[in-house]
Amino acid sequence: MITYPFLQKGTTIGVTAPSSGVSADLHGIVKQAVERLEAKGYKVEVGETVWTDDKTRSAPAIKRAEEFTAMMQNNEIGAIVPPWGGELLIEMLEPLDFDSLKNKWVLGYSDTSALLLAITLKTGIATAHGTNLVDLRGEYSDTVTAMWETVLETKPGESVLQVSSEKYQLDWQHENPAPCVFHLTEPTVWKSVSPGKVDMSGRLLGGCIDIIRHLVGTPYGNIPRFRESHIPGEPIIWYFENCNMKTTDLRRSLVQMKLAGWFEGCSGILFGRSPANESVDNYTIEDVYQDLHHELAVPIVYDIDCGHMPPQLTFINGAYAEVVFEDGKGTVRQTFK
Missing domain, CATH: 3.40.50.10740 (Murein tetrapeptidase LD-carboxypeptidase, N-terminal domain)
Structure with a gap:
């Protein structure tokens, strides 16, 4: 539990x-x-x-x-x-x-x-x-x-609903302070690797992938033990955001996680907007998402409100979530059970 x-x-x-x-x-x-x-x-x-x-x-x-x-x-x-x-x-x-x-x-x-x-x-x-x-x-x-x-x-025992933002911040403007800190200028559009409406549910886990990838293989990243002890038989929705990695480095990190068993029982993956995601030899971020989608056969939604291009939703590690995506917008309902 x-x-x-x-x-x-x-x-x-x-x-x-x-x-x-x-x-x-x-x-x-x-x-x-x-x-x-x-x-x-x-x-x-x-x-x-x-x-x-x-x-x-x-x-x-x-x-x-x-x-x-x-x-x-x-x-x-x-x-x-x-x-x-x-x-x-x-x-x-x-x-x-x-x-x-x-x-x-x-x-x-x-x-x-x-x-x-x-x-x-x-x-x-x-x-x-x-x-x-x-x-x-x-x-x-x-x-x-x-x-x-x-x-x-x-x-x-209760639930809380969050909805995707209307606009997001493209660049930090520290020299130009805003009343709400962020400069929200760009229309928010969530995207999916596959057409149509997307529904996914499961226990949320994730974070900045640049950082949490280093927990793989350590006592602090034992996903099988966590699943067995706290959420037996339940699926996981992973949420990630990329701060600094090029597409190939991100790809290597995702493959490492897959090989370490992190994606066993995965019901879907969410990727936040990123200031990085630089292509390498025309290997684009969309290619990364498509490759992962084909390998895991789970829905993938990206450019969500998470990470270093604010604003961002508050994701609760361990909470049961129901994520719905359609027409560029998304909702996340988390239940504390």
């Missing part, structure tokens, strides 16, 4: 940096995000790791693991939201005592997705792939991003 945390109104949100910290010149955006959360009624506790960053790390791996664990064990803290991702979160998985983690939400994406997936696979505690802290610093959030609260306030 899956264990679902619950976000209480007015709880304390812990901010720790399990990957990269925030350099001094950007401390202001963290403080701004904290002020926005406090204005919504939350209390916020910011850890030491958030304020330092060197060699892409907020702190040594053991300190990152200790601060994260302390927040997970602190009964006053109801959720943990890192400031953002980074590069080397994977270093802090080994010193992390997964058995000591309490049932509370961890929310984030990018490098944080390795921690999210590892927690769910190792413990059966649901985790939330969605907005980072610094993306909540705006005067308001777009309707898709703002759903993070509604999703995390869903009670066990």
Whole structure:
């Protein structure tokens, strides 16, 4: 079974940096995000790791693991939201005592997705792939991003529906701040490798594929054990987003996952929009999706709201999902059962 945390109104949100910290010149955006959360009624506790960053790390791996664990064990803290991702979160998985983690939400994406997936696979505690802290610093959030609260306030046994965005952000414009942080200018169009309406259902698992592919073959990426222990006999819907990889690197990663058994019992795959996906020798991203579709014989929907081209839906690792795609739009209903 899956264990679902619950976000209480007015709880304390812990901010720790399990990957990269925030350099001094950007401390202001963290403080701004904290002020926005406090204005919504939350209390916020910011850890030491958030304020330092060197060699892409907020702190040594053991300190990152200790601060994260302390927040997970602190009964006053109801959720943990890192400031953002980074590069080397994977270093802090080994010193992390997964058995000591309490049932509370961890929310984030990018490098944080390795921690999210590892927690769910190792413990059966649901985790939330969605907005980072610094993306909540705006005067308001777009309707898709703002759903993070509604999703995390869903009670066990209940369902929550999310719909695809109307527009998405093509490029980051840090020099041109927007009231909602993002510059949503491009029409959103979800796509499928096959024509017509697509329906898929199963347990959600996924994250930034650049990062979570490195869990293959480790104690933190044991999909067969997770399926047997927590979702016996149930299918999986995978969701991925590609941050930096060319098409051939993405293809190699997907083949590795297939060879490692990650796609056994798969009922469908979702791919987020990507700023990468660069073709190699006319091998396009559509070719990657088609090859995977032919090999696995499951529906594949892509350019969904997930990842480094916001806004993005809040996906719950471990939740039962029903995904419907038709005419460029999509819905995701997650049930916490």
